[in-house]
Structure formats: structure tokens, C-alpha cells
Amino acid sequence: MIDELRPLDRLELRHGGEVRYLNDPDWVEEILPKDKIYVEGFFSAVCRERGKIVPGTRREGKNIVTLAGREFYARVGSYSSYSPLTKARTDGVRYVGFGIGTTPEVSSVTHLVTPISFDISSGGLFLAELAIPTYPLQTSGSFGTAVRYTREFAETELSTVGTVNLTEAGLFTDGSPSSTPVPFTPGTRDRSLAQSLSQAPNSYKSFEILKKTQNFVLQVAWEIRF
Numbered sequence: 001m002i003d004e005l006r007p008l009d010r011l012e013l014r015h016g017g018e019v020r021y022l023n024d025p026d027w028v029e030e031i032l033p034k035d036k037i038y039v040e041g042f043f044s045a046v047c048r049e050r051g052k053i054v055p056g057t058r059r060e061g062k063n064i065v066t067l068a069g070r071e072f073y074a075r076v077g078s079y080s081s082y083s084p085l086t087k088a089r090t091d092g093v094r095y096v097g098f099g100i101g102t103t104p105e106v107s108s109v110t111h112l113v114t115p116i117s118f119d120i121s122s123g124g125l126f127l128a129e130l131a132i133p134t135y136p137l138q139t140s141g142s143f144g145t146a147v148r149y150t151r152e153f154a155e156t157e158l159s160t161v162g163t164v165n166l167t168e169a170g171l172f173t174d175g176s177p178s179s180t181p182v183p184f185t186p187g188t189r190d191r192s193l194a195q196s197l198s199q200a201p202n203s204y205k206s207f208e209i210l211k212k213t214q215n216f217v218l219q220v221a222w223e224i225r226f
Contacts, residue, residue, distance in 0.1 A: 039065045039073060042223040043169065043205040047216035054216055059207040063222075064105040069202030072173060091175025091184045093202060095127035095191065096151050096220060098158055099168040102206040109204045112168050115196035118157045127172055127191040127199070128153065136223065146225040153218040166210045170201025171222055 040062060047057035065073075075088040101113025117124030130149045137144025149171065158164055175184030177200075189199070203222065212218050 038226070039070070040225045041065055041171075041203045041205075042225070043203075043207075043221075045166075045169070045207075045210060045218060045220045047210070047212060047218050049216050057210055057216070059210050061205070061207070063203050063205035064107055064109065065203050065224075066109050066201055067107050068110070068200035069171075070107070072202055089175070089184050091173040091186045091189075093133070093147075093149060093171055093224075094130060094174035095172040095189065096130055096149070096222065097127045097170050097172060097196065097199070097201070098166050099170075100165055102167045105204060105206055109170075110200045111197050112170050112199075112201065112204075114168075115193060115199075116158065116164065117160065117193040118153060120160050124160075124193040125191045126193040126196040127189065128157070137225075146223055148221060148223045150222075151220045153212075153220070155214050155217060158218060159212045159214050159216075163211055163213045166212055166218075167208070168204070168206045169220070169222075170205070171203040171224075172199060172201050 041064070042060070043063045044060035045058070047054040072089060072091075076092075078088040080086050080088040097112060097115055098118065099112035099115045103109060103113050115126050117126055118128045119125055128151055130151050133147050133149050135143045135146065136148050137146045158166065172189060173184070174186050174189045176188040176190060177183050179185040179188035203224070210218075
């Protein structure tokens with residue numbers, strides 16, 4: 001009888017106290033990252049007084065893209081008909097709204113908890129128009145894979161009757177789901193405070209209280225990356 005010794009190298013990985021090996025295809029498929037496309041949002045806001053940043057007023061961080069937002073991104077690049085040629089969605093991100101309530105950042109958010117108006121015209125408008133977007137990753141021949149939306153609120157905007165404690169914000173398109181004969185027709189979104197609880201944001205962010213007074217302007221930037 002001949003004894004035979006064969007060396008065998010096995011790379012061992014530990015996951016949750018469990019020992020597994022790289023020759024286990026099911027486990028490798030489970031733990032190794034896949035090539036996925038994610039939609040991420042990054043919110044930032046800061047108050048300025050006479051051009052200078054007001055200490056303690058910067059708020060920033062990732063936000064949640066809501067189910068309404070995911071539906072928008074899924075349909076905006078598609079057609080609902082080829083004859084006649086018809087886009088599935090023709091509206092676009094155009095507005096930002098703020099509130100003084102808060103709720104967990106989950107995809108099922110359907111409206112801001114306690115929306116407020118940003119001005120006092122026509123009984124109060126809830127949704128403020130954004131500046132024309134920019135593309136921070138743009139290079140020669142390409143717009144890149146990120147878009148940035150911005151808005152500067154004047155001293156008496158949002159804080160229409162004095163200091164206001166902002167705690168939530170949302171991004172909105174300019175199309176209404178109830179517009180006829182075609183849903184989400186551009187320019188049909190109701191911007192009034194009276195209808196604010198029926199407006200679903202594409203992205204939602206809650207944050208620590210940000211005190212906006214009539215001495216401050218508020219600069220907001222919201223970046224979406226793919």
C-alpha cells in the first residue's frame with residue numbers, strides 16, 4: 001500500500017460566524033456584489049446672512065427615492081406607443097417643497113408630513129420652481145450620470161411670518177397624475193398649499209431642525225446620481 005499526500009489549498013471566508021469556501025458557487029453568488037444600477041440622491045441646504053454661512057445651519061446627506069420617483073425614472077425614457085410615437089412620461093423634475101413635519105425615509109412616502117408655503121401669493125404656493133439643472137459629471141461629449149437641482153429662497157420666502165423650523169423636503173415633477181386626457185402632462189402639477197398633501201415627491205429628505213428666519217436666505221442643492 002502506498003500512502004499519497006496531496007496538498008489542497010482552500011480559501012476560507014467567514015460570514016456571520018459561518019465558515020464557507022470560495023468553491024461554493026451558491027454562497028459566492030449570495031455575498032459578492034453584482035453589477036447593479038442604483039439611483040441615489042444627495043441633499044444639502046445652508047442658510048446665509050449677507051453672503052456669509054450662518055453657523056449650525058448646514059444640513060446634508062443621502063435621501064430616499066420614493067416609489068413615485070422610481071416609477072418616474074422607469075417610464076421617462078420609454079414609449080407608451082410607437083404609432084403614434086408617444087412617450088410614457090413627458091414631465092420633468094421642476095419643483096422643491098419644504099415642510100415642518102417628519103417621517104422615516106422610506107420609499108412608500110407619498111407626501112410631506114406638514115408642508116408649508118414658500119410665499120404668500122395666491123393663498124400660498126407650496127412648490128417652488130428650481131433653477132435650470134446642471135450636470136456635475138459632464139465631460140466633453142457627455143452629460144455624465146448625475147444631475148443637480150438648486151434653488152435659493154429669499155429672506156421672506158418659507159419664513160413668511162417669521163422664523164420657521166424646517167425638517168423635511170421633497171423633489172417634485174411638474175406633471176399631475178390626474179391630468180387629462182394624458183396623466184403627468186407637463187405643467188399640470190398643482191403647486192398650492194391646499195393640495196400639498198396629495199402631491200407625491202420623487203425624493204424625500206428629513207433632517208434636524210433648520211431655523212429659517214427673515215434675516216437668512218436658504219440655498220438648496222439636490223443631486224441625483226445613477
